[in-house]
Amino acid sequence: MPDQTIQGTVLLQDGRIEAIVPAEQMDIVPDADRVIDACGMYVMPGMIDIHSDAIEKEIEPRPGSRFPMEMAFYELERKLVVHGITTIYHGLSMSGGVGVRSDEVVEQALLAFHRLSHTRSLLRHRLHLRYEVINFPAIDIVRKHISDNSIQLLSLMDHSPGQGQYSASGSYEVYVSKTHGLQGAAAAAMAQRMVEKHKQINWQILKQLAQSAISAGIPVASHDDDSSEKINQILDCGISVSEFPMNLQTAIYASECGLHVSVGAPNIVRGGSHGKNMSALDAINANAAHIICSDYYPSAMLASVFRLINQGMDMAKAFRMVTLNPARALMVDRNLGSIEAGKCADLLLVEVFEGYPLVRKTLVNGEIVYQSDYVQHL
Known part of the structure; x- marks a missing residue:
């Protein structure tokens, strides 16, 4: 249920949610081939991470120490399901720089991840192409990826x-x-x-680029917006997501203009920005932030949600910031983002142990892709 928490049972069939049965109606639950005991745990939708730089650290954990794309893919996805992320938008930065953010390496990663994710995977892999707007030679490469639908999110960075x-x-x-x-x-x-x-920078060309992505069904985000003037500029391009506004005034203005505002989970967990920018908690408390993403640290996603809950936020509202809100922003909410009949059975079983949330099971399309069983003493 997207707007409430209930006690009950979730019925799954063929990888989808068949029904949600409240506890008081348990006598009508049919016999099942398999039962997963979630007693004492929360069952929540799988988390949707729309901005993660984690893949860059898997490819190149230190400058110049590059690892094979296949290794980066398989090792990272195992980590992501441990953290409860069932849909990931891998952020690949085409900045024209060196190393993992060079155009050449980004191209290699895009091709490799597209191939690997269509072979077999533990979760839903999507590609978020982050285009540095002063990387003029790469604009034709971005156009190519828009036209062949090899990316699912485009962001414009400066x-x-x-x-x-x-x-x-x-x-x-x-x-x-x-x-x-x-x-x-x-x-x-x-x-x-x-x-x-x-x-x-030619904003007319960037507007055309954004419009071509939007016409292809690819949402477009802006990055590090720092003023109402910048928000007005990106609105003119048709952009729908504002990532990491630099200050509270800009976040509030972006929200008032109807943009989906995204903030980082590490900022919430740590209680502030590592770059001394806007506090994500301030934006959330001002109702000026709607989405939480992992940014550079996937481990922080679930912990950030429970920090909000512990500070008094309604549980359903906190969960939506990592589930239904990002699904709506990226137009995938028809199948993902909430526990509703007919949607994909991407689910988490979460135990809160001594105040800390732990993912005990991760399901994607109704299949258990991760499970942890603790022993009492070793």
């Missing part, structure tokens, strides 16, 4: 200095130093090149 995530003076140089090992004059020169590219 990480150039002087705005967005790097509005503070010198912050981009610090990032370059940590990520690429460039120091002093070299870091400053790279920042200046980014500033010059930013001046060349």
